[in-house]
Amino acid sequence: MTGWDISPSGVGSVVSTVREAxxxxxxxxTLYGRSVQGAMESVGVLSFGDGGAAPGGGRAAGLVAVALAEFVAGTERDVAFLPLRASNSANGAIEATNAYVAGDLEQAWNAQRQAALAPDVTALLEASRKQAGEKG
Incomplete structure (x- = not known):
């Protein structure tokens, strides 16, 4: 830890760029989500020979819509991970820099170590689903 030489203004500049990205x-x-939703709504429905009604009376999503939904479900953790990772890294850099400037190298090291950990997107996804459910 004694070899640290941090430029707070340099960190601020990099963090600003990371936040813009x-x-x-x-x-x-957001555009990806809207586009997938639009595609799912535009690809048609399965026909069951009775005017498009699914068993039980409703309309069933078409095969392309089902495939898109499966793709989204299979990649949602990866998609959510990217901005969360960027945010955690930027926040950790600021916390570590502030601790360094205050002379608390142990706290700076802890902030840096914490920021390097991969974020858990489970809570983020659960909160997003809950928010979407409240809007719907």
């Missing part, structure tokens, strides 16, 4: 990622993810 994370914001762009979030915008892209």
């Amino acid at each position: 994370a914001d762009a990622m979030n915008e892209g993810i």
